[in-house]
Amino acid sequence: MAEPLRTLTPEGTEILIEPISHVRSCSVGFWVRRGSRHEGPAEEGLAHFLEHTVFKGTEAYPTPDELAAATDRLGGHLDAFTGKEVACFYGKVLADQLPELIHLLGELVTSPRFDAEELARERSVILEEIAQSEDQADDWVSELFYGGFWEGTPLAHPILGRRDQVSTYGPTEARAFFDHTYRAPNLVVAAAGAIEQGSFLDLLKPILERLPKGTDHAPGRPARTQPFLLNVPRKDLQQANLVMGFPAPDHRSPDRAAAHLLSYVLGGGMASRLFMELRERRGLCYQVGSYLSPYADTGALQISASCAPAQLRELVQRTMVECARVRQAGVAADELERAKLQARTSLVFSQESSSSRMFSLAHQAIHQGELYSLDQQMAEIEVVTSEDLLRVAQDLLDPAQVGLSALGTRRGGEIRLKDLVA
Numbered sequence: 001m002a003e004p005l006r007t008l009t010p011e012g013t014e015i016l017i018e019p020i021s022h023v024r025s026c027s028v029g030f031w032v033r034r035g036s037r038h039e040g041p042a043e044e045g046l047a048h049f050l051e052h053t054v055f056k057g058t059e060a061y062p063t064p065d066e067l068a069a070a071t072d073r074l075g076g077h078l079d080a081f082t083g084k085e086v087a088c089f090y091g092k093v094l095a096d097q098l099p100e101l102i103h104l105l106g107e108l109v110t111s112p113r114f115d116a117e118e119l120a121r122e123r124s125v126i127l128e129e130i131a132q133s134e135d136q137a138d139d140w141v142s143e144l145f146y147g148g149f150w151e152g153t154p155l156a157h158p159i160l161g162r163r164d165q166v167s168t169y170g171p172t173e174a175r176a177f178f179d180h181t182y183r184a185p186n187l188v189v190a191a192a193g194a195i196e197q198g199s200f201l202d203l204l205k206p207i208l209e210r211l212p213k214g215t216d217h218a219p220g221r222p223a224r225t226q227p228f229l230l231n232v233p234r235k236d237l238q239q240a241n242l243v244m245g246f247p248a249p250d251h252r253s254p255d256r257a258a259a260h261l262l263s264y265v266l267g268g269g270m271a272s273r274l275f276m277e278l279r280e281r282r283g284l285c286y287q288v289g290s291y292l293s294p295y296a297d298t299g300a301l302q303i304s305a306s307c308a309p310a311q312l313r314e315l316v317q318r319t320m321v322e323c324a325r326v327r328q329a330g331v332a333a334d335e336l337e338r339a340k341l342q343a344r345t346s347l348v349f350s351q352e353s354s355s356s357r358m359f360s361l362a363h364q365a366i367h368q369g370e371l372y373s374l375d376q377q378m379a380e381i382e383v384v385t386s387e388d389l390l391r392v393a394q395d396l397l398d399p400a401q402v403g404l405s406a407l408g409t410r411r412g413g414e415i416r417l418k419d420l421v422a
Contacts, residue, residue: 004198004371005359010226011213012185016371017200018192020354025076026098026193027358029090030105033186033366035083036161037154037223037295039177044178045126045161049169052126054089054178055080056118058107064118070104073382078104082159085295086366092355095194099203100237106207109151111184114171121168130160134180137234137241137407138304145243148228149300155223162203184211190362193354223298231404231415235409240309244319244404246396248292248299251367257343257380258293258392263301264339265331265389266290271338273322274303276367284315296367300403301396309410316419318404324422327397343381348376 004018035045061067069079076093078101089108091101133139143158150156160166191200225247250253266348267274267290280283288305306314349358351374364371372380399421406415 004192004293006371009184009208011208011211012215013208013211014188014365015201015204016188016365017065017195017197018357018361019195019197020193020357023193023354023363024095025092025190025354026095026101026195026351027090027092027355028098028101028105028189029088029358029362030109031362031366032087032109032182033085034181035085035087036159037080037084038181039154039157043173044157045142045159045166046169046173048125048159049126049166049180050112050174050178050181051080051082051087051089052122053114053119053174054108054112057113057115059111059113059373060103060107062113066366067104067107069404070100072188074101074104076101080108082156084159085214088362090358092193098195102200102203102207106204106210110207110210111185112174112178114174114207115180117173119170119174123166126160126166127163130158130163130166133158133160136305137237137239141232141241141243141405141407142304144230144232145245145302145403147229147406149225149245149403150223150298151226151228152337153223155295155298166386179212182211183215184208184213185215187211188362188366190358190365192361212325223295225298225300225401227251228403228405229407229415229417229420232405232407233410234408235285238308239306240312240406240410240413241304241306242312242316242404242406242409243302243304245293245300245302246323246403247401248301248396249294250297250299250386251294252369253294253299254289255388255392255395257300258384259294259301259396260338260343260398261339261381261384262326262389262393263290263292264342265302265326265335267303268339268342273318273326274305277318277322278305278315281314282314282318284303284311284318294367295333297321309408309413312406312409312413313415313419316404316415317422320402320420320422323397324399327393330386330393333386336386336389340381342354344378347377347381348377
């Protein structure tokens with residue numbers, strides 16, 4: 001496999017290209033280094049609003065119908081998403097459709113029309129998306145967690161925005177946010193697959209020339225976590241849903257590999273501590289899992305579960321006991337090896353398609369600042385010792401720093417502060 005090309009244009013746009021000789025497809029992503037955490041107080045939800053509304057017409061494809069027809073003519077896949085720290089427009093096509101894909105993606109990030117009538121219709125769609133998120137317990141309990149754990153910082157507000165604020169957005173707000181955000185230094189273009197580097201750069205050139213120069217503003221202020229406890233009753237839910245979390249390393253922390261392995265040990269599979277204790281031995285829940293959510297300057301080791309409201313307190317208590325056991329005694333050698341195997345397997349699987357390689361390139365460049373080979377990533381996992389895992393567990397799994405949101409609690413079954421002490 002050829003080494004990826006990483007280059008920076010004079011205007012500050014980063015370009016990443018990884019040719020893969022044995023595939024016939026190619027994947028391209030136009031990544032914007034601005035997500036919901038970079039919105040100002042009057043802009044909450046605008047990053048996501050733009051993700052939708054750029055598809056409502058561009059200079060080359062003035063109407064949604066024309067843009068949709070152009071998308072279908074690609075014969076592949078085109079989509080977009082907004083995160084806390086990025087927005088991304090991406091597609092995957094056969095190699096001979098690459099010029100059309102690049103042209104279409106370029107239109108989205110340089111030439112949206114923001115027609116008032118089309119934006120009004122799409123605003124209604126986004127309001128429906130917000131309502132759907134509020135109805136889905138696992139989505140909403142996660143939003144409640146973010147709102148409490150990072151309260152007072154931009155990481156706390158929902159990516160979708162708040163209904164009352166989004167309902168006021170139109171062409172003026174969309175254009176203003178687009179103009180100060182979609183600029184050359186904020187853009188990363190990542191590509192992988194059946195791609196010839198020189199031809200790809202030639203295809204990009206007219207798009208990059210249309211990007212405004214200069215940056216918009218400094219990234220969002222540092223986010224600090226805080227412990228909290230929130231019980232939210234919902235009588236329409238048969239199960240209570242919870243997310244609890246501890247402060248965790250950021251994307252570039254030297255402890256990031258150990259923190260990921262700790263997450264695997266706690267709730268990363270059927271033999272994990274929490275799955276065995278809460279589901280297999282106690283029958284308290286159907287699903288439980290843990291995962292790491294790192295950001296530029298902060299992170300969370302999160303545990304999610306759902307269960308009957310009457311069993312919620314016991315589930316939380318036993319979760320805290322398992323965390324305390326890991327914090328006090330560390331993990332067995334076979335647990336660490338199993339976690340390493342899971343991590344290595346996930347890494348290898350992430351190398352096996354052009355789309356996963358494109359996502360990996362962009363993730364590393366944007367969040368970690370460096371590109372790492374598969375061997376380097378494997379080595380970072382392998383060097384983690386039981387002592388490292390114990391040290392990280394002692395640092396992370398501090399009950400005084402835990403945050404917890406519970407949705408669907410019943411009177412008399414709410415989580416109490418004393419339930420968070422093992």
